[in-house]
Amino acid sequence: MKRRFSVKSSLDVYPPSEDTWFLTEFLVNFLSRFKVNTKQKRVICEIGVGSGYIIIYLSLNFSHLRFYGTDISPIALSLSKENFRDWIPTGNYYLCCSPYLNCFNPQKFFPDIIYFNPPYVSTSYEEYNQTNSVITKSWAGGPSGVIPISLYLDELTRFEFKLAFFLTSSLNENNIVLTREEFNIKEVAKKKIESEQLIIYQVTPRV
Secondary structure, three states: OOOOOOOOOOOOOOOOOHHHHHHHHHHHHHHHHOOOOOOOOOEEEEEOOOOOHHHHHHHHHOOOOEEEEEEOOHHHHHHHHHHHHHHOOOOOEEEEEOOOOOOOOOOOOOOOEEEEOOOOEOOOHHHHOOOOOHHHHOOEOOOOOOHHHHHHHHHHOOOOOOEEEEEEEOOOOOHHHHOOOOEEEEEEEEEEEOOEEEEEEEEEEOO
16 A cells, blocks of 8 residues: 555545545555456445545556545535545546435446445534534534444445445444345454444445
């Protein structure tokens, strides 16, 4: 994995942190083994691009892939576009401002891989539902810590995809989402950070 680098930041956008770097490292290792048909670009989609760090890192390592990204925050989209202009001059990406995958048509969009570093910090409902703080919405996961992950899985049911991933904390009530009948969900990576463990789960459609 290449060295970390700096991207432009904003007080209203979640900055690259330990969870960002952990998910990035996992995806780099995974994509290094992912079989690619060079005649057709694989489609990789990130939910909640934030500053754009992960897509930039992946694009620098896997130029043969086609990247899509969404974010509910116009501020985050503006920042990520600015960072993309600095780091991805080829323009090999598409961004849209929307929650989850709402801006894509399930009849036309067939991503190979979808990943999500969600707001996963356990918070009160009041914090989770705050509408006057953009940055709070980037980390607040509600009392269980997994409300955004549950909504993400709801969204995945509308799309045809090969693999999806999400990150969560060992401090959360993860069984709420791990028992979803529509998917096979398994742990694929774990990293201890202070008093918690960050966990990455792989999601595949149940056939």
